[in-house]
Amino acid sequence: MPKQINVALIGNPNTGKTSVFNHLTGLNQQVGNYPGITVEKKEGICKLPRGLKAHIIDLPGTYSLNASSLDENLVIELLLNKNDKDYPDVAVVVSDVENLKRNLLLFTQIKDLGIPTILAVNMADRMERKGISLEIELLEKRLKTKIALVSARKKTGIENLKELITQYGTISTEPCVNSSSIDPTYFDRLRKAFPNQSLYKLWLVITQDVNFGNLNRNKIEHTNGFSPKKKSDLKRLQQKETIVRYQFINGILKEAMTVDVNAAKDLRSRLDRILTHKIWGYVIFFSIMLLIFQAIYDWSSYPMDFIDNTFASLSEWIKTSLPPGVFTNLISEGIIPGLGGIVIFIPQIAFLFFFISLLEESGYMSRVVFLMDRIMRRFGLSGKSVVPLVSGTACAIPAVMATRNIEDWKERLITILVVPFTTCSARLPVYLIIIALVIPDERFLGVFNLQGITLMLLYLLGFGMSVFSAWILNKILKIKSKTYFVIEMPDYKLPMLKNVGINVVEKTKSFVFGAGKIILAISIILWVLASYGPTDDFDNAEEIVTERYGENLAPKDFENQVASVKLENSYIGLMGKGIEPIVQPLGYDWKIGIAIVSSFAAREVFVGTLATIYSVGSGEEKTIKNRMAAEVNPILGGPLFNFASGISLLLFYAFAMQCMSTLAIVKKETNSWKWPILQLVIMTGIAYVAALAAFQFLK
Amino acid sequence: MIQEILVWTTFLIAVGFLIKKFFWKSPKKATQGETSICGKSDCGCH
Numbered sequence: 167m168p169k170q171i172n173v174a175l176i177g178n179p180n181t182g183k184t185s186v187f188n189h190l191t192g193l194n195q196q197v198g199n200y201p202g203i204t205v206e207k208k209e210g211i212c213k214l215p216r217g218l219k220a221h222i223i224d225l226p227g228t229y230s231l232n233a234s235s236l237d238e239n240l241v242i243e244l245l246l247n248k249n250d251k252d253y254p255d256v257a258v259v260v261s262d263v264e265n266l267k268r269n270l271l272l273f274t275q276i277k278d279l280g281i282p283t284i285l286a287v288n289m290a291d292r293m294e295r296k297g298i299s300l301e302i303e304l305l306e307k308r309l310k311t312k313i314a315l316v317s318a319r320k321k322t323g324i325e326n327l328k329e330l331i332t333q334y335g336t337i338s339t340e341p342c343v344n345s346s347s348i349d350p351t352y353f354d355r356l357r358k359a360f361p362n363q364s365l366y367k368l369w370l371v372i373t374q375d376v377n378f379g380n381l382n383r384n385k386i387e388h389t390n391g392f393s394p395k396k397k398s399d400l401k402r403l404q405q406k407e408t409i410v411r412y413q414f415i416n417g418i419l420k421e422a423m424t425v426d427v428n429a430a431k432d433l434r435s436r437l438d439r440i441l442t443h444k445i446w447g448y449v450i451f452f453s454i455m456l457l458i459f460q461a462i463y464d465w466s467s468y469p470m471d472f473i474d475n476t477f478a479s480l481s482e483w484i485k486t487s488l489p490p491g492v493f494t495n496l497i498s499e500g501i502i503p504g505l506g507g508i509v510i511f512i513p514q515i516a517f518l519f520f521f522i523s524l525l526e527e528s529g530y531m532s533r534v535v536f537l538m539d540r541i542m543r544r545f546g547l548s549g550k551s552v553v554p555l556v557s558g559t560a561c562a563i564p565a566v567m568a569t570r571n572i573e574d575w576k577e578r579l580i581t582i583l584v585v586p587f588t589t590c591s592a593r594l595p596v597y598l599i600i601i602a603l604v605i606p607d608e609r610f611l612g613v614f615n616l617q618g619i620t621l622m623l624l625y626l627l628g629f630g631m632s633v634f635s636a637w638i639l640n641k642i643l644k645i646k647s648k649t650y651f652v653i654e655m656p657d658y659k660l661p662m663l664k665n666v667g668i669n670v671v672e673k674t675k676s677f678v679f680g681a682g683k684i685i686l687a688i689s690i691i692l693w694v695l696a697s698y699g700p701t702d703d704f705d706n707a708e709e710i711v712t713e714r715y716g717e718n719l720a721p722k723d724f725e726n727q728v729a730s731v732k733l734e735n736s737y738i739g740l741m742g743k744g745i746e747p748i749v750q751p752l753g754y755d756w757k758i759g760i761a762i763v764s765s766f767a768a769r770e771v772f773v774g775t776l777a778t779i780y781s782v783g784s785g786e787e788k789t790i791k792n793r794m795a796a797e798v799n800p801i802l803g804g805p806l807f808n809f810a811s812g813i814s815l816l817l818f819y820a821f822a823m824q825c826m827s828t829l830a831i832v833k834k835e836t837n838s839w840k841w842p843i844l845q846l847v848i849m850t851g852i853a854y855v856a857a858l859a860a861f862q863f864l865k
Numbered sequence: 866m867i868q869e870i871l872v873w874t875t876f877l878i879a880v881g882f883l884i885k886k887f888f889w890k891s892p893k894k895a896t897q898g899e900t901s902i903c904g905k906s907d908c909g910c911h
Contacts, residue, residue, distance in 0.1 A: 489868075491868035492868045492869055492872050493867075493868035493869075493871040493872050493875075494868065496871075496872050496875065683882065683886075684883070684886065686879070687878075687879035687880075687882045687883050687886075688879075688883070690875055690876060690878075690879040691876060691879050691880060691883075694872065694873075694876045826887055827887075830887075
């Protein structure tokens with residue numbers, strides 16, 4: 167027996183597969199992408215009894231091996247290809263005790279591939295409450311497998327599951343359904359043409375258009391002695407196969423499973439009636455959102471102030487501890503403030519994802535998708551577009567990729583084009599700092615924090631804009647389409663804090679490390695560009711200040727003026743002055759202009775850029791927020807960040823396509839530069855006009 | 866002098882990192898893109 171085995175964790179969506187994976191692997195897990203495609207791949211190591219180790223792969227959730235999306239295709243390709251390094255020695259099909267009938271369809275299909283397959287019946291703790299009883303021995307006999315009753319929530323049955331995985335060699339690989347009975351003559355011909363191949367694998371290759379080894383549909387159908395079937399006939403046979411499987415499943419569940427309806431206490435239906443109500447559903451949803459945004463502001467202000475002050479002190483400490491010189495300045499004025507500009511937002515981002523994870527884990531998010539479907543249909547989209555739009559609140563890149571689940575091309579294209587309007591986490595730092603500067607920290611009706619309300623309005627604005635744009639695109643794009651939407655409502659459950667915690671850590675980590683590296687690099691470049699200049703005025707800053715103000719300036723003021731003249735004549739200052747005429751009508755100075763240009767790489771760079779530029783510009787204020795608050799508008803006088811310029815900036819960032827990576831992924835997904843370029847031009851145009859109108863109206 | 870060298874080295878590393886991140890497409894990745902499951906994604910293929 168090898169020391170390490172491959173275990174594939176497979177199951178329908180919402181069966182608690184990821185919770186089982188988390189219990190098996192603990193923190194020994196990695197998240198990556200499958201080679202060549204950007205579908206998330208979760209894998210981890212699990213220690214099994216008797217010194218055995220399992221390499222566990224959490225495969226994307228799928229209802230059957232009849233693939234309709236890229237994620238499902240991937241599951242099939244892995245299970246077919248024995249040469250794949252991840253090909254499982256044993257498969258664990260995680261099923262939900264309340265939906266066993268539907269879950270067993272996938273189980274019987276995997277079993278037919280000849281892979282030792284264990285059935286893990288999850289949520290076993292609910293059996294009593296739902297009046298369900300199972301005859302495990304009988305089920306094991308009929309399904310020719312081993313069954314583990316598991317409750318990921320109560321952490322029960324996991325050790326038993328590990329034990330069964332260890333004994334994978336003893337599990338029968340015999341199929342439990344005779345799929346060739348759907349057309350014996352056809353399968354007989356198939357068997358004769360390919361005597362050395364697994365019959366069910368061949369059937370999947372023919373019907374699913376997937377490849378394994380050097381076999382593909384074309385090759386099979388053009389093999390001598392084998393006459394292929396028409397596509398419509400194959401579809402009919404697939405339906406027949408599903409019916410045969412369900413007949414088998416119904417038969418065994420009739421014998422081995424009983425449900426006492428009287429014993430069940432159905433809270434779910436009562437909750438659903440309220441939470442998906444056509445009026446109360448929306449009221450409750452918006453109240454929850456309001457509460458979340460209030461909490462984000464109220465709870466995270468203390469850790470944020472702490473981080474801001476810590477970075478200011480660290481910068482000061484480095485300046486005084488290291489030998490004086492340009493490199494010390496680079497660290498204290500460029501790198502540390504730049505990094506501070508990202509770390510400061512960790513508390514708010516962690517709180518946001520904490521709440522979103524709670525909603526997802528509890529089963530409420532599916533109700534939100536269902537609610538939104540009603541609205542989306544009026545604008546030419548279906549609920550399927552809601553999933554990318556909701557995941558767009560984290561990041562537009564996975565959201566654009568999530569559109570792969572949308573079968574209809576027109577609907578998919580529209581969703582791809584409007585997703586970048588939803589408020590992603592990269593916009594959050596910009597919103598948070600600007601809101602803190604221009605919206606008073608006061609209560610509305612004595613309860614609601616005005617800053618929290620503004621943040622919520624910005625989220626609604628992003629969502630509203632994406633829906634409105636979808637409506638316009640639906641009218642403009644002349645592509646025929648027909649679509650439907652089916653969503654499974656998982657049961658309500660108490661969120662598992664372990665899953666919530668892992669999700670928060672993963673999301674925060676990817677925000678800090680993904681954006682952090684870019685911000686660090688841009689901070690370094692900006693500092694160099696702000697600390698060196700091409701003209702004599704840069705080198706003669708002291709003389710210019712003396713000439714301008716005489717000898718009367720206090721040493722501190724003299725230093726500040728010199729730093730200011732140097733900054734204006736530095737490379738970045740000259741570039742900023744070059745673009746100033748474009749941004750001035752929006753109420754911005756050249757420094758904000760530079761921050762907007764540099765944040766084209768990623769929106770969150772905006773705050774880091776300003777932190778670096780203002781740091782080089784010196785000044786008494788040490789924290790990022792105070793430095794920004796102290797900036798004076800060079801033309802109009804008064805604070806640079808006032809209500810008018812602040813709202814203008816918020817609107818600019820709400821609408822502008824400030825993300826290179828999103829453009830790249832849109833190009834990849836649409837296979838054309840036409841759509842990302844259109845997106846960039848139109849979104850930037852809308853952002854500019856909205857920001858201009860806001861400033862001119864409010865100033 | 867040493868500090869100047871360190872600054873410019875750091876600057877070049879930062880520029881190199883951004884070029885690699887946003888503009889450099891490794892030949893390996895380029896090939897993988899062509900052979901994705903979706904094929905040359907048109908990509909209303911499923």
